[in-house]
Amino acid sequence: MSVSIKDVARHAGVSVATVSRTLSNGPVSEETRRRVEDAVQATGYRPNLSARRLRSQHTQTIGLVVSDIRNPFFTAVSRAVEDAAYHAGMRVILCNTDENPDREELYLRLMQEERVTGLIFAPTRTTCEALDRFDLDFPVVLIDRAGPPGLHDAVVLDNAGASALLIDHLAAQGYRKIHGLFGNTSTTGAERHDGYTAAMHRHGLQPDAVFIAPQAAAAEAHIAALLTTPDRPEAVVVSNGQLLLGVTRALRAAGLSMPGDLAVAGFDNETWTELVGPGLTVIEQPVQEIGASAMTMLFERLERQDLPVRKIVLSGRCIIRGSTATRG
Amino acid sequence: MSVSIKDVARHAGVSVATVSRTLSNGPVSEETRRRVEDAVQATGYRPNLSARRLRSQHTQTIGLVVSDIRNPFFTAVSRAVEDAAYHAGMRVILCNTDENPDREELYLRLMQEERVTGLIFAPTRTTCEALDRFDLDFPVVLIDRAGPPGLHDAVVLDNAGASALLIDHLAAQGYRKIHGLFGNTSTTGAERHDGYTAAMHRHGLQPDAVFIAPQAAAAEAHIAALLTTPDRPEAVVVSNGQLLLGVTRALRAAGLSMPGDLAVAGFDNETWTELVGPGLTVIEQPVQEIGASAMTMLFERLERQDLPVRKIVLSGRCIIRGSTATRG
């Protein structure tokens, strides 16, 4: 098949041990180093990573399990994770679960078979709660969704706080009837709902929220129906990018405008939110930071197993645009 | 460390060979199968994939090397590739090159070290032309950008044809001064330019195109300058999503509208193109199909090395929206 370390050794006239040492910058004579390097060139040798991993018991591999790489939030986070990983000489294995617990289980097993060094995982609520059943042989850092407190390292957004930023802003702009739309599969949606409710109460406003499937079509249908009710809200707050997309489409289809007919604010700061209508007021998550912090936590955990469980909570930034301007 | 096949064998009272056979559905007695399965359960055994790969000489791994996973085109393609791969019992290794030939070289070497079964690759022009220097030990399917004809399997868009669709449409709408904006690093940009030029000539129109760095900021600056010239074009055609974003931002910043001040059409059909202003007329690429076809080609090539080199050319679809409406 392809050329192995034996071929290099023969070509250089040394033992395989010496070749191995040379390649890992071990102590070898100048003369030997040169001969080995020449032999590597001449033979086109490339080390076999499967063999190296098996023998050294280090896979240098990070698992990254998210719901869907096409979600811009996960796209950005995964790019950050990959940059950090390759920078540290590790590779990453990416899996998409589509929020399906069966696939999550499948991929957790795969991670074990790959003997990953560590895992970065955005779990559904279901799997998150049962994570210990898997008794994994490697550390896990949760992202986006934290589990029951104190069990796993995690890096998450201050979801409740971010929701509050949106409500505070809307209230300051004079909006009072503020409807809430939250995803019903993740802990993220629940936390954002909690922040919404608390902030509404703080402002003396009546919460009016609903949980729906986190897909654009669901939000579009919901808003379309809502717009026909006599008691239409003045503003709506939305807990993720897909739902925000649905809201935008519903208004467009109805020929209504922001904020005149309905003020809109939500998560996340996707490319298009800047461009639609007067621009959408959104929470921007520090995606790069989330990916990078998760990797850092993982490395620190690998160094010290006895570190206390930590949760890094990052704040979102409220980007104010025309969709929440004061009504004329 | 973790439990190995030996532990399972001991637990089941059989040899490791028998455990291995059982796990690969080889011929074993009912009694043995039960005992082994029990032992697997009891020990929590998970096979070590590094060992399996080394021994079997099959890595069951597909390499996927693209410029940037955050480009929605590659996001979608990679998701299609991953679905096909996991479906076929293979995993995929994803790398981002940022169109940097040095990184391409680095990752091509990595692919060799991983002993990938095959590679799906969106190369820069530079690397594409020098691909044979690497004499890779596995088949390669190029996506998005085809190399010199006849050398490598590829699945690409009919770029020239797609450009022509946009020009035909603009010409039919009565536009005559149609400016072209094309990315200068990929063969894709060049082909789209060729299609633009040919179609312009066919309509008796004077081509007026420029190649720029494929980033939003470059397009934004270019258009901002263009808008101040006395001889401003009536329409602009743009060769990728980042450039299209730059054009949109420039118009927005200048307070100009589509198509009144400038008609706009381009690649690709990203989420936001539907939502901005009157909607952007764009070419939609069959992204799912591109990823899936690339995997199919790869598998066919693996089955039959002697297959002739093939290039699959898929057509884009022109989605007509308000940005190219006839001017009032």
Added chain:
DNA sequence: CTGAAAGCGCTTACAG
């Protein structure tokens, strides 16, 4: 149907 043995391509003590 089952087991003993060889070996995939490396790394890593252990001697010298």
Added chain:
DNA sequence: CTGAAAGCGCTTACAG
């Protein structure tokens, strides 16, 4: 500084 040898955890002929 260098080499011979063991062994990582599997799979796969080869016998029986």
